[in-house]
Amino acid sequence: MTSNSISATGPVAPDATGSELVVDVGPVAHGGHFVARHEGRVIFVRHGIPGEKVRVRLTDAGESSRFWRADVVEVLEASPDRVPHFWKPADSPASWRRGTPPVGGAELGHITLDRQRALKAEVLAEQLKRLAGLDLATVVEPVGSDDDGGLGWRTRAGFAVAPGGRLGMHAHRSDVVVPIKEMPLALAGINHLALWDVNLSGIARVEVAVPANGSRPLILLAPEEGTTPKRLHSILSHLPHDVSVASFDPGTGQVLQLRGRTWVQETAAGHDYRVTGEGFWQIHKDAPDTLVGAVTGYLAGGGYLHPSSSVADLYAGAGLFTAPLADAVGVTGSVLSVEGAPGTSRDARKNLHGQAHVEIVQGRVERVLHQRPRAFDSLVLDPPRAGAGKAVVKQLMASGPRAIAYVSCDPASFARDLGYFHNGGWRLESLRAFDLYPHTHHLETVGLLVPGR
Structure with missing residues (x-):
């Protein structure tokens, strides 16, 4: 590995990409990074652990950059939570010794599972406080058993x-x-x-x-x-x-x-689902049942979901939540399922075929809500990583539901949207976080939102 080695207090070239520094690893940041500093400049370091002293290779260090990025290439003082990485191509020090960068997708594989979850909880708590003004102690729950070391979960x-x-x-x-x-x-x-x-x-x-169910x-x-x-x-x-x-x-x-076939058959919550091509489906083998259980537990347990209810499943995908919602409200209730992707919406139609009390609508959520204004007893909101956004949040509050179950795969957009709800007089009644992506920085949250008293 060829690079320019510079000390933690030495001079820095206009573009220091490829150079090496010795730094102390600070707190975790959203996105799988840890914060370090060099001469006042923030460096987002991957593959470290807070409290470690490490040598890093700068991977993005332009003179005009507000912050730099770096990978750990050598651990000088290790954390007690550091373990051997389970996958050589993702092991940063070993990869750089071979002269190649590590692959993405397992950036926390050098950390014990318990510490990974604690770090994810820190990220979630920090985002909630900074973007939503909520000071909450959070816990990231394991999903399934840790006997497999957090491996073998991606479908x-x-x-x-x-x-x-x-x-x-x-x-x-x-x-x-x-x-x-x-x-x-x-x-x-x-x-x-x-x-x-x-x-x-x-x-x-x-x-x-x-598919985890063993289908083709x-x-x-x-x-x-x-x-x-x-x-x-x-x-x-x-x-x-x-x-x-x-x-x-x-x-x-x-x-x-x-x-x-051009599709696969998935199974969750007692239902079979057709998912075509790249259509969205939760990737952890236990995620669909876990999330359905959390959502229906919040809504049914709080009295917001019962026979004859009117509910909506927004950003509904192939109908993971729509089908159990339809079960819960029965034929005397109604479910509106809204999905923007045409192919995925077609899957939802096939998956909910014969359910006369379920209406499947393909289109952008904000447009459908504007064109079809109606009142709902409760809503399920499962937006993409970018979140719902201010305009959709305003529409949801205006529709007058008694509760909203918000499913999110990104703590930053989730916290931002919670801030919009809070400004509109709503409050976060309850929150669960799940480690659906072990050895990565990602996590999934399910929050129950209700109008403020």
Whole structure:
């Protein structure tokens, strides 16, 4: 590994990217980073632990940058919570010794699971206080058993293709693709496909879905421009014969059958769900049941969900929450399911077929709420990572529900939206946080919001 080594108090070049510093690792920050400082400048360090002294390699250190980014390349004084990383391509010091950056997707794999959850709880609490003005002690709950060391939970995985056609993954914030030969966070079914043994030349991206219920897996291939049907057929001939294979366009979402089905069948809360192509589904094998249980527990337990209720499932996807909501309200109640993605909304129609008290609407949530103003007893809100936003929050409060169950995969957008609710007179009645993404910085929250007294 070639780099310029500079001390923690030494001079810094106009662009110090590639240089090394010795720093003390400070508190955790949102996004999988830890805060360190050099001559007053903030450095967001990955692969450290608070309290450690480490040598870091600057990966983004332009002179005009407000802050720098860095990876740990050597641990000089280790935290007692540091453990050997379970995956060599994601082990930062080992990767940089080999001359390559670590892959993304397992940036907390060097930390004990208990400390990972404590750090995630710190991030959630900090975001709630800074963006929503809420001073709450939070706990991040484990999901499933820790007997597996937090491995083998992903039912979906996305891969890049390295030069030469080998399956790989991107390094963090980089175009560099690192070839891999295993994915320890994934279900055994994904690893058993052994896609790293297939020459994938002509393919830009690969998505894999292996349902936890054991139903037929799906491999999605995104061809590079100019890849011929003959080349696709050649790749297809080297893929396992008991899986479905389709090509897809990441830009349009169009999915074309190559073999078998263009969808997978998922199961949760006593229902089967068809999910086409890249359609959204929770990636942890236990996430769907966990989240349905949290949402229905809040709404039904609080008396906000019962037979004859009028409820809405917003950003509904393929209907994960819609189906159990329909069960709860019965045929005398009503459920409005709103999803923006056309293909996913079509899946919801198939999944809820025959449920006359369920209305499936495809469109942007804010537009549908404006065009179809109505009152609801309660709402389920499960927006994408960017959150719902101020305009949608105002519409939701105006619709007059007695309660809203808010499901979020991003503590920053969640806290921001909570601030909007708080300014509108609403309050956070209860909150749960789940470690649905062990060894990564991500977490999932479910909050119960009610109008203020």
